[in-house]
Amino acid sequence: MLDIDQIKQILSNMNFELEENTERVLNILIENDIISENDIAEKLEVKINGARKALYKLKEVGFVEYTKERDEEKKWWYIYFWKLNRGRLLEIYQRYKEKRVKEIIKIVKEEKEYSFESKSGDKYSYDAALSMNFISEDGKPLLEINNYEFLSNLDEEMHKLNSEIEELKILRSEYKAATEVIEE
Structure with missing residues (x-):
């Protein structure tokens, strides 16, 4: 297989x-x-x-x-x-992809939470930036984050992974059925 x-x-x-x-x-x-x-x-x-x-x-x-x-x-x-054990390899690979999807969901959630960042890379929510008058701790203005392209790429990767996971599920069930026939 x-x-x-x-x-x-x-x-x-x-x-x-x-x-x-x-x-x-x-x-x-x-x-x-x-x-x-x-x-x-x-x-x-x-x-x-x-x-x-x-x-x-x-x-x-x-x-x-x-x-x-x-x-x-x-x-x-x-x-x-x-x-x-090819069936086990497919299972491990599926879990690997599922873990990656969870990681992407976490990154997307974190990225959507922040609207501004300092030049040093520290990120702030809109409310936090507002409370700081949009000035970082080092006295420099905060920059608005434009992460639309990054989020779009993550979303695309997540959809691709979910599609691959569904394909792996089908492949695993086909493999399981084939090995059961061989064992009989």
Whole structure:
């Protein structure tokens, strides 16, 4: 459903940078439903710790999971098997966008609250500016804020994000339905 380029784009959009080794691990996870960390290290031709470091970095984002099984040869040892959870990635990405929408709403609310600012960047509501006779604490006149374009850009970004969130909801439900069919 999600190919490597789409996954990389999602990670990039969330400001998650892939190091070369992490990207190679991601490629291996995409190609395999489930794979042991030993096999990943072998494919990468790196020590197991190098593979684990990349796997843990991907796990931090929350869309890579593992299970562990006892090693038959070494009873006290575990083998970890890793897999990519595309549905979880879509969920995380949706939450990321929803969080951004909330941030924009907060910024818009704050920006609409202020009408004037000083040359040093301090912002004041109309009432506060009036009570100061439109003169800042440093004795210079307050400037009226013209943030129409800024607010318009934020509004546009918010509408775009809301549209993308709706698309993600559809994609998530399609993915869930597809994986349920596979599991049956």
